[in-house]
Amino acid sequence: MNAINTQRSEAIARVQQILLATVLLFSPFLASAQVATIDLSAERDFVYQDGVYSSLGESILPFVVTVHNPGTTTINAMEFTVELSANTSVGNVDSECIVSEETLIVLTCSIDELKANRTKIVDFFVDGPNSLGVGEGFAVSISSNDATVLEPDTVEATLADGDRRIRGSNLFVHLVRNIDLDINQNTVPDLDEAIMNLPASTPIDELLAREAVVDVLFIYTPAASQYLGQKLEARARAIISSANQTFRENDVAIKFKSVGLEEIPYTAIDTVILTTFDALLEKTDPAFDELDNLIITSGGDIVVMLHAVDTNVDPTCGWTTLNGTGRQGDFQSLYHQGNLLSAINVGPDCLFNLNMAPVFASNMGIARERQRSPDGGTFSFSAGYGILDGFLTLGAAIGTPSFGSAFTINRFSNPNSLCLGVDCGVDRNDVANGADAVYSLNKTRHLVSAITPTIFHVEPSAIEDKIAVLGSVYDLNVVQTSVETSAIINEFTEFVVNVTNTSSVTLSDIDIQLAHVNTGSIVEGAQYYETSSSLCTILGSKLSAAAVVVGDAIQKTGTLNCTIESIAPGASLSFNYRIQIDSTPPLIDSAGYYHEVVEVNGNPQLESLVCIPVFPNFVNANAGSSVCGAVQNLPLTFGPQSLAGLEQVATVTGNRLSVPFIRLDDGSLISAEFQITFFGEVRFELLSYQTLDSSIAPFVEARFTDAGVLSLPNLLVGGLNYDIDATLEPGSDPVKLGALNITALVSNP
Known part of the structure; x- marks a missing residue:
């Protein structure tokens, strides 16, 4: 017990020194005021309920009341009151205060004399393990009729200033378990061990890696x-x-x-x-x-x-x-x-x-993200991340001014991985900016x-690792063709969609929707569809939209939606649908057309674009039209062309090589970072990589061929540009590439 009291006294003394120095620093600015000021503060907004463990943080939280007289005369008989939630356990209360317990815990404090330009410190602590009755946390407030209670400014009130201390007249402190507590010191937190409930003989590495x-x-x-x-x-x-x-x-x-x-x-x-x-x-x-x-x-x-x-x-x-x-x-x-x-x-x-x-x-x-949530989430670093005009990790909001034209990638913030060649987050020890959702x-x-x-x-291993198409390295080849060569206004025309799994794994839970394209943009609007495929239904443009049954087919105004539960590698399937051409089709130079695209899990499949000319009657159809040639040349406002950040190129910084885009031999796309080593010969040693949306089209791509050669085009090194090929060393772990073939590029005068 004496050791615990010593730790508590030392902690309070440290806080007193810090706060007294802060008040003295700003005292010249307060000198003109004649009213005393009171500053209530604590070093953090949580306290552990588990007991005192010096290596993991104390389960007491010191509070310091700093009272300052900025005037030129002595202040006598000044009072203030501190109120805490019921069941909060307080200790080491200074003699200036009397503790009473009724509905709340109340500290009634009196300072007999405070001389001009002097500061008085009054302190106490809250004991976490003895405050379990407060529930999730407790409130602390301070008031006085004899002094002004200082409030933090907008930045000070959050972690945006990098300071974990809390200040103000009304504070809330979380009472939490220390989830890092590891009494048996086997590197696995005790709470996790209790939840997993695995045999004591389970290897530590298995415990640490076990999925939840x-x-x-x-x-x-x-x-x-x-x-x-x-x-x-x-x-x-x-x-x-x-x-x-x-x-x-x-x-x-x-x-x-x-x-x-x-x-x-x-x-x-x-x-x-x-x-x-x-x-x-x-x-x-x-x-x-x-x-x-x-x-x-x-x-x-x-x-x-x-x-x-x-x-x-x-x-x-x-x-x-x-x-x-x-x-x-x-x-x-x-x-x-x-x-x-x-x-x-x-x-x-x-x-x-x-x-x-x-x-x-x-x-x-x-x-x-920290811009809009400066205190983060459950931890200060529990937040998304973004780069201006570059990328946003999952959760960060598109359109936030701090991020400009940045687009979302399917990644959580993680400073230990790369997103388009740069860090995906910020180190969690950075109080103000940390972002490490992973x-x-x-x-x-x-x-x-x-x-x-x-x-x-269910054991984690029994849950199948299904793979869907989320703009990742796994892809489908979706081809759409029109059955007829022309379409007539107000009549149905038929299309066939063929889906082939071009990846090496089974793809699951594929959601397919048909979309209408007008002058290069996907049009948000319903079409009148007909389908008889068991894979498909028509989701109405209104909740009340009713389907018309025609034989074994249904017709409805809305969006055609088809689902594929799974498709094996190399397998194909197809379905037909019909769409009614409306009376006002898109036009180019007075020539009508319909331009359709297939979207898979919300991602437009550019290879599925199909165009069919539209005519008012069969006489005009007989004359033909070249409108689809013009349609094919229209710039698209969706898909990879609309993404920002694709101009990034490989860079060398010291002995680090960052390659934002590498197209692999199977068509997938990754971002990678290498260490350049000099043991015998120059090699590139892989440090980390991230999979990217394979449908995006960067301005410059490195290539990795099926022969194991990484080709880096136009790499700037020492002020000169080079094409560099590096060959994979079979069986290397970590992956190494050597046998560099370097070609200097000479610019034309």
Whole structure:
């Protein structure tokens, strides 16, 4: 006990010295004031509830009240009051204060005399382990009729200034478990070990690498069921597989598992999805009366509500909770069960909303980015990241002025990996700017998986690593052809779509939609389709849109949606559809046309573009048209041509070689960083790499051939440009490339 008291006294003394120096530094600016000032502060906004462990941080939190008299005369009999939440345990209270416990913990403090231009320090501490009755945390406030309580400015009030200290008249402190606590000192946190509950003989490396299974409960409304019909289950399945793929490709050891798809009687006609989300969050509708029971009986850690909202002007397709903010990764079941929520619009305006990875990350404490969330998420560094006019990681918001024309890539922030040749995040030790979502997600994965007791236990290895097409290295070849050579206004014309898996792996949960292109841009508008394919349905332009049955086919105004559960490597399948040409087709020099494209999981497949000339009648059709030749030459405003940041080229800095774009022999695209070594011969040693969207078209690409040769074009070294080829050394680990073939490039005078 004496050792603990000594640690507490030393901690308070350190804080006193810092704060006294701060007040003295600014005292000249306060000298003109005649009213005393009071500054309440603490060194951080959380305290551990686990006891004192010097290597992991103390479970006491010192508070310091700095009282300053900036005037020229002595102040006598000055009082102030500090109030803390009930059940907060305080200690080492200075003699100037009397502690009373009623509804709140109250410190009534009196200073008999404070001479001119002098400062008085009054302090106390809060004992975390003895304050468990406060729940998630406690409030601390200070007031005085005899002095002005200082408040922090906008920057000081957050971590934007790089200072973890909190100041002001009203503070809140989180009471959290220390999730790093490792009493047996085997490098595996005790909480994680308890959750995994594996045999004591399990190797440490296996414990550290073990994946967590996070259970997802889907609930859906009658509106969602009526609108999506047979595609409802496929939509939920695609959400899980795409999230799993994104987390896997980002080296996050989490697998999501669906534990239910349950209908709830939510019949409110919401005009925006935010209204739905608010009802879910507050459980204001009787439809949610059984939700808590559904969560418990399914074991759902995360709840996703699928609801169809009719066409409106609000482009938002969903809302989600940001959980665990400021709680240092402590996702206690008591405070988080039933609170990891999202509401997703599956109506006509949000047909491409499939990648839920950033939504799940938000549920797990990842904020959008530090510009708009200066305090971060569950940790200060739990946030997305972006580069001006370059890229944004998942969660960061497109259109934020700080990022200009930057586009989103399917990556979480991670300073230890590359995005387009530069760091994907900021070191987590940077208090003001840290951005490392990958570390945060991995750190909290087991705690999140234990929010609700598991009902259907599944080993992580038993969950299939499904692969979808998310703009990653896995791709499909989608070819679309017209059955006829011409189309007539107000009549149907038929197209055939052939899908081939050109990758080396089975692709799963593929969502295909047909889109209409007008003068190079995808047009947001419904078409009148007909389909008889078992793969397809027509999602109406309005929730109320009804289908017309014609034989074994259906017709409806809306968007043609087709789903493929899986397709093996090298396999192909096809489907037909018909579209009714409307009375006002796009025109080029008075010549009409229809230009169609296939989108896979929201990504336009440029090889699927097909054009057919449109005529008012068969006489004009007989005369023919060359309009499709002009259409093919139109610049496209979607796809890779619209992306920024593609002008980046390989660079050499010291002994580092950064290559933002390398096209592999299978057509995939990666970004890589190499160490240049000089042992015997010059070699490039691979340090890290990241997969990129294979459909983007950088201005300059390095190539890696099937012969194992990396070709670097026009590389600037020492003020001169070179073409460099480096050959893979078979079996090297880490990967090394040597036998450099260097050709100097001579510019024309």
